[in-house]
Amino acid sequence: MSIYEGDGVIEGKIVKISGPVVVAEGMKGAKMYEVVKVGDTQLIGEIIGLEEDLATMQVYEETAGLKIGEKVIATGRPLSVKLGPGLIKNIYDGVQRPLRVMKDEQGSFILRGVSVKELPEKSWEFVPRVKAGAAVEPGMVLGTVKESEVVEHRILVPPNVSGELKDIVSKGTYDIEDDIATVKTADGDVGLKMYHAWPVREPRPYVKKHPSTIPLITGQRVLDTFFPIAKGGTAGIPGGFGTGKTVTQHQLAKWADAEIVVYVGCGERGNEMTQVLKEFPELLDPRTGKPITERTVLIANTSNMPVAAREASIYTGVTIAEYFRDMGYNVALMADSTSRWAEALREISGRLEEMPGEAGFPAYLASKLSGFYERSGRVDTLANDTGSLSIIGAVSPPGGDFSEPVTQNTLRVVKVFWALDKKLKDQRHFPSINWLTSYSLYLDEIEDWWKDNVSEKWKMRRDEAMSILQEENELQEIVQLIGPDALPERQRVTLLCAQMIREDFLQQNAFHDVDSFCSENKQVAMLKSILDFYDTALKLIDAGVSVAEIREMPTVQKIGRLKYVSEKELESYIKGLTDEMYDEYDRLARSYAG
Amino acid sequence: MSDVQKEYSSIREVSGPIIIVDGVEGVGYSEVVEVTLPDGTKRRGQVLEVDRDVAVIQVFEGTSGTTTEGTSVRFTGHTLKLPVSEDMLGRVFNGMGEPIDDGPDIIPDKEMDINGLPINPSAREYPREFIQTGLSAIDGMNTLVRGQKLPIFSGSGLPHNEIAAQITRQTKVLTGEEFGIVFVAMGITYGEANFFTENFRKSGALEKVVMFLNLADDPAIERIITPRVALTAAEYLAFEKDMHLLVILTDMTNYCEALREISAAREEVPGRRGYPGYMYTDLASIYERAGRIEDREGSITQMPILTMPDDDMNHPIPDLSGYITEGQIIVSRELNRKNIYPPIDVSPSLSRLMKDGIGEGLTREDHDGLQNQLFGAYAKGKEMRDLVAVVGEDALSDLDKQYLHFAEEFESNFIRQKRDEDRSIEETLDLGWKMLGMLPEEELKRIDQKYIEKYYPKEQSE
Numbered sequence A: 001m002s003i004y005e006g007d008g009v010i011e012g013k014i015v016k017i018s019g020p021v022v023v024a025e026g027m028k029g030a031k032m033y034e035v036v037k038v039g040d041t042q043l044i045g046e047i048i049g050l051e052e053d054l055a056t057m058q059v060y061e062e063t064a065g066l067k068i069g070e071k072v073i074a075t076g077r078p079l080s081v082k083l084g085p086g087l088i089k090n091i092y093d094g095v096q097r098p099l100r101v102m103k104d105e106q107g108s109f110i111l112r113g114v115s116v117k118e119l120p121e122k123s124w125e126f127v128p129r130v131k132a133g134a135a136v137e138p139g140m141v142l143g144t145v146k147e148s149e150v151v152e153h154r155i156l157v158p159p160n161v162s163g164e165l166k167d168i169v170s171k172g173t174y175d176i177e178d179d180i181a182t183v184k185t186a187d188g189d190v191g192l193k194m195y196h197a198w199p200v201r202e203p204r205p206y207v208k209k210h211p212s213t214i215p216l217i218t219g220q221r222v223l224d225t226f227f228p229i230a231k232g233g234t235a236g237i238p239g240g241f242g243t244g245k246t247v248t249q250h251q252l253a254k255w256a257d258a259e260i261v262v263y264v265g266c267g268e269r270g271n272e273m274t275q276v277l278k279e280f281p282e283l284l285d286p287r288t289g290k291p292i293t294e295r296t297v298l299i300a301n302t303s304n305m306p307v308a309a310r311e312a313s314i315y316t317g318v319t320i321a322e323y324f325r326d327m328g329y330n331v332a333l334m335a336d337s338t339s340r341w342a343e344a345l346r347e348i349s350g351r352l353e354e355m356p357g358e359a360g361f362p363a364y365l366a367s368k369l370s371g372f373y374e375r376s377g378r379v380d381t382l383a384n385d386t387g388s389l390s391i392i393g394a395v396s397p398p399g400g401d402f403s404e405p406v407t408q409n410t411l412r413v414v415k416v417f418w419a420l421d422k423k424l425k426d427q428r429h430f431p432s433i434n435w436l437t438s439y440s441l442y443l444d445e446i447e448d449w450w451k452d453n454v455s456e457k458w459k460m461r462r463d464e465a466m467s468i469l470q471e472e473n474e475l476q477e478i479v480q481l482i483g484p485d486a487l488p489e490r491q492r493v494t495l496l497c498a499q500m501i502r503e504d505f506l507q508q509n510a511f512h513d514v515d516s517f518c519s520e521n522k523q524v525a526m527l528k529s530i531l532d533f534y535d536t537a538l539k540l541i542d543a544g545v546s547v548a549e550i551r552e553m554p555t556v557q558k559i560g561r562l563k564y565v566s567e568k569e570l571e572s573y574i575k576g577l578t579d580e581m582y583d584e585y586d587r588l589a590r591s592y593a594g
Numbered sequence B: 001m002s003d004v005q006k007e008y009s010s011i012r013e014v015s016g017p018i019i020i021v022d023g024v025e026g027v028g029y030s031e032v033v034e035v036t037l038p039d040g041t042k043r044r045g046q047v048l049e050v051d052r053d054v055a056v057i058q059v060f061e062g063t064s065g066t067t068t069e070g071t072s073v074r075f076t077g078h079t080l081k082l083p084v085s086e087d088m089l090g091r092v093f094n095g096m097g098e099p100i101d102d103g104p105d106i107i108p109d110k111e112m113d114i115n116g117l118p119i120n121p122s123a124r125e126y127p128r129e130f131i132q133t134g135l136s137a138i139d140g141m142n143t144l145v146r147g148q149k150l151p152i153f154s155g156s157g158l159p160h161n162e163i164a165a166q167i168t169r170q171t172k173v174l175t176g177e178e179f180g181i182v183f184v185a186m187g188i189t190y191g192e193a194n195f196f197t198e199n200f201r202k203s204g205a206l207e208k209v210v211m212f213l214n215l216a217d218d219p220a221i222e223r224i225i226t227p228r229v230a231l232t233a234a235e236y237l238a239f240e241k242d243m244h245l246l247v248i249l250t251d252m253t254n255y256c257e258a259l260r261e262i263s264a265a266r267e268e269v270p271g272r273r274g275y276p277g278y279m280y281t282d283l284a285s286i287y288e289r290a291g292r293i294e295d296r297e298g299s300i301t302q303m304p305i306l307t308m309p310d311d312d313m314n315h316p317i318p319d320l321s322g323y324i325t326e327g328q329i330i331v332s333r334e335l336n337r338k339n340i341y342p343p344i345d346v347s348p349s350l351s352r353l354m355k356d357g358i359g360e361g362l363t364r365e366d367h368d369g370l371q372n373q374l375f376g377a378y379a380k381g382k383e384m385r386d387l388v389a390v391v392g393e394d395a396l397s398d399l400d401k402q403y404l405h406f407a408e409e410f411e412s413n414f415i416r417q418k419r420d421e422d423r424s425i426e427e428t429l430d431l432g433w434k435m436l437g438m439l440p441e442e443e444l445k446r447i448d449q450k451y452i453e454k455y456y457p458k459e460q461s462e
């Protein structure tokens, strides 16, 4: 028995073509989600509806030129991804076709009807972990392959195979297509290679989900300190065009402390993927010191690539991500943009003439969205390890209006909401995440982690900073009416500090060498400096010093420069800043006491 | 094609730009059809859907005069193709890509499918060569780079055509290679098209320009094809003939109207304001046909122009465009009222590819800090303007007043320029520093100290 080939071969004939949706007759016996080869050019498609002998299919390639009467072959396999060494550093289209291989074979433009191997035809050094005779459990680690400078690829028994290990190869170099082990199963012997296939629409199994108690550290202050996401958690980042979704997602892909990153460019710009390809190899992971590409898998189904493959890209990405989770890794998946995926659903649904729901989206939009985010989590794997999959989805609401269905249905399932704000963007306040409307439901769960690992007072300071910002918001309304000079001095100090929190802490330039990434320690130190200054300033006010004088204190400037101070110099800089602040305090307080 | 081309006269229905034909055989999706009217005139169309023996066809030149009886339809067996050649330079074509000037026949080098093929993202080269348009509002504040798609969002009655024309006249790269221009008119008036032709003629650029004209009185449905035809020519010239091209598409709003018309005729579920739900994907299939490709010399830079209905940036046309393009240049009614040309509002404008296209070796070392500071100071100045409206100028501090003054000067000296004034990037940046000279040095927090020392005007002008 082989798990590597499909069995059925059903052949039908095209009777209808409407964009990416094609209907064929004579398809009795075909199964839902089965892969089909459509037409004389053998375009790849998937069955999405069956009725008597008619099969409705979505085609993952451009259908122009396809004719009525051309044949359709059902392959007997569901739409699957190949999971094995060679995924890392790769860039795939929405149905796991390696784009670099396609470029080498056909040139700069994507042609149709090509079949390319998903995993590179390459040999790997395999190190077995188990011996012949062992009991084989689904998901068990058979051995390892050093896939990249930082990733040890654990070769897993497919989740649907179990039995007894009949034989396994010894340590050595093997081709990706070589059999490396044989398992005696209830249905006969099964040969295993270093990879296996898994249907993209079926979540990979695990033993148990856990609550998330460890933050996914992103190096972005507004995220880590204000609205953190947990490892295994979910976040939605909605915003109108140009508000910073992609930059934020890129920042996460670069700096998040995940062992594996899967980045899905879903219906967005070609140049943004190029940017990732050019930029990532040059960036070093602050934790491993190795290029961040060494842990990254890219899926690129850009806006001008076929719309049905865009729908599939999200599933291709999440299945690859789950696979690495099953090896016991912390995986983070970014999807930019889930709205484009939802629009692909809508377009297909419209072609199927299904009953449209709100804004024309199909009624199953909500369940599809939650089904996607449900695939996140921190889990006990089948191999008795712990792994996590965090999912961060960008949402592109029409007109930037969050009341639309994709945003609303996303908010119903995700636990973190990073609300991008056009007004902040227009002021070039980046990341333009609105601190009053965003939220994280993980604050309490991960507080202990911060206490144990970074700072006792993380949550306390965060809450204090939040309340200063909230107070600022209320004071602003008064200022609008009567001007800032009319406020009492204490409140003007609050405004000053709120401004410092916004400009010197929340604003973070993704394109600045130093500021792009900010460690947990530095985040704590920065916020502490601002809040200490606030206390000092309030005392000075009580001593009779004016806001104008406080504003002139060199400490204000120094705090402003803090974000550009490298981690190395941080300690001495902070010390200098603090000493100077208290000297200034003494000087000013004394001059008023006299 | 080995298939015998069959002619059918079994027209079941005519509805708006759509006709439905019964009893057809072996029809291909997207195939080109030739429709012959009872009076013998021929029109072209394309298959939108086939269901067994029924084909739904959109007719580019419209269906007026079409009847269910006496009209016949011939299926050509191929999708829409454009014959291309280098000789297209300097020529004028209609919206379907047929020559309409008096020039000689074009002898095609080859035929290319007008829908093009998606560029493999891994084959793209990231755009980063600075393009000098000679306009400070763009070069200084929202820099354009070669291979970018940067639309102009405007409103009716605003001088977007003048801006586009000035850009086409002045555009150059510092390395000296020349630009060819592909000019694509969709539903604009004869007068507007003529304005551009005259502009090209006067600047002596005509032989570097390829024009595709679908004017206001040309068939609306043809507009669906026009940008695709033009971009096919552009791709040929850029990626096979090594040319650098600037493609001006105007007016994308008219294109989207045509798209809406087809969608309505097909009785599709309408999306926002009646535009089809797939408009994002459709627009992307146009805008993404820009860029640079590894190992190819040429490039396509797109500058689509669209007039925002009611000046509303949230309208689906600018909104979806903004989601696809790499920034936007906003033409402001308010600045126009103040008689500032070009009335480009730099605050909501953005060039997303700017950061990689400026700086040492590309424009100048101080560019990034300078534009950042100018941006911040202008924003602050405008804030003061709003405050003055509430509390009066007397309530402002001296510093606040300096900002107020800065905003005025920035608009009338930096943004404003003459219609034939072609500023070099050096001039633009120096002018920027002159503007900053109006503010105290301590205020320049966004610029590196070393550039302040080097460029900040020594004697402060009060």
Ligand SMILES: Nc1ncnc2c1ncn2[C@@H]1O[C@H](COP(=O)(O)OP(=O)(O)OP(=O)(O)O)[C@@H](O)[C@H]1O
Residues within 6 Å of the ligand: A239, A240, A241, A242, A243, A244, A245, A246, A247, A248, A268, A396, A430, A431, A432, A508, A509, A510, A511, B322, B323, B324, B351, B352, B353
């Ligand atoms: N953290 C940041 N630091 C500096 N600049 C930023 C930051 N975030 C966003 N920007 C600026 O905003 C621009 C737009 O950001 P981005 O491309 O992420 O928007 P988007 O929300 O993905 O838009 P779209 O929906 O159109 O794709 C960037 O090109 C950059 O100039």
Ligand SMILES: [Mg+2]
Residues within 6 Å of the ligand: A245, A246, A247, A268, A336
């Ligand atoms: Mg984006």
